[in-house]
Amino acid sequence: MTFTLAVAGKGGTGKTSIAAMLITWLARERRGSILAIDADPASNLHLALGLPLPMTVGQIREDLGKQNSPDGLNGMTRVDYLDHKVRMSIEEGVAMDLLVMGRPEGAGCYCAVNHLLRQIVDRVGQAYAYVVIDNEAGMEHLSRRTTRDVDLLLLATDPTMRGLKTAEAMIHLARDLDIRVGTAAVVVNRVHGCVSPSMQSALAALPVDVAGYIPEDERVGELDGAGLPLAALDGNSPAYAAVAGLARSYIPA
Numbered sequence: 044m045t046f047t048l049a050v051a052g053k054g055g056t057g058k059t060s061i062a063a064m065l066i067t068w069l070a071r072e073r074r075g076s077i078l079a080i081d082a083d084p085a086s087n088l089h090l091a092l093g094l095p096l097p098m099t100v101g102q103i104r105e106d107l108g109k110q111n112s113p114d115g116l117n118g119m120t121r122v123d124y125l126d127h128k129v130r131m132s133i134e135e136g137v138a139m140d141l142l143v144m145g146r147p148e149g150a151g152c153y154c155a156v157n158h159l160l161r162q163i164v165d166r167v168g169q170a171y172a173y174v175v176i177d178n179e180a181g182m183e184h185l186s187r188r189t190t191r192d193v194d195l196l197l198l199a200t201d202p203t204m205r206g207l208k209t210a211e212a213m214i215h216l217a218r219d220l221d222i223r224v225g226t227a228a229v230v231v232n233r234v235h236g237c238v239s240p241s242m243q244s245a246l247a248a249l250p251v252d253v254a255g256y257i258p259e260d261e262r263v264g265e266l267d268g269a270g271l272p273l274a275a276l277d278g279n280s281p282a283y284a285a286v287a288g289l290a291r292s293y294i295p296a
């Protein structure tokens with residue numbers, strides 16, 4: 044059985060950093076195969092993982108749109124062609140594989156292909172023990188239903204009311220849309236010292252747990268600034284140690 048976890052939340056709250064640290068932790072624990080999915084059109088998870096940027100699912104869709112003749116598909120059906128292309132696009136790292144979604148469907152791109160691609164990505168994920176999805180900022184992926192059927196939805200926020208309101212709105216939207224989420228939990232990132240009393244009461248009033256508090260950690264910023272993978276972090280990094288702690292509690296072995 045695949046355990047799927049997704050990181051979502053307001054822009055710049057640390058979704059990509061948290062996803063990369065979770066993936067690093069899973070890889071170190073050697074719990075099973077890992078597929079990282081970069082579902083942000085800005086596609087930068089590969090940098091945090093130290094992998095090259097592979098061809099994106101968006102590019103595959105655009106290429107298909109340009110193929111007018113059936114010969115372009117090498118005699119394959121559309122489904123087989125897309126399935127083959129998506130599997131070929133996966134970047135195989137030592138510790139994890141990476142699939143990059145790229146730009147979402149634009150105007151004029153017909154739904155049937157997107158539906159097919161979604162099914163293919165789901166099927167590809169089923170071959171892994173863990174699938175970790177780094178989402179784009181905001182709630183669009185929930186309304187598009189590209190985030191669904193996740194075992195764990197981590198809502199990243201910084202210690203600000205605006206971040207927390209976005210996380211809260213996402214909890215309600217996921218419920219209203221009846222999106223299947225096993226567990227949803229908030230992760231407060233970039234905490235300097237303690238969170239304010241008003242933030243504490245707002246967190247306590249949430250209908251979900253707070254999975255963890257991740258301290259501000261200058262090493263994270265330094266590595267990110269240099270475009271280096273977060274795998275350089277170890278237990279001495281307060282941020283990595285906090286992510287490892289929440290992973291131990293929320294991700295089954």
Ligand SMILES: Nc1ncnc2c1ncn2[C@@H]1O[C@H](COP(=O)(O)OP(=O)(O)OP(=O)(O)O)[C@@H](O)[C@H]1O
Binds near residue numbers: 053054056233234258
């Ligand atoms: N715990 C932390 N300590 C210090 N810096 C952090 C921490 N978490 C994230 N950052 C920094 O905050 C910035 C935003 O982080 P990141 O890119 O992970 O956020 P994001 O939510 O994925 O952003 P976006 O919405 O643009 O995708 C980066 O410069 C990153 O290095």
Ligand SMILES: [Mg+2]
Binds near residue numbers: 058059060083177178
């Ligand atoms: Mg990001």
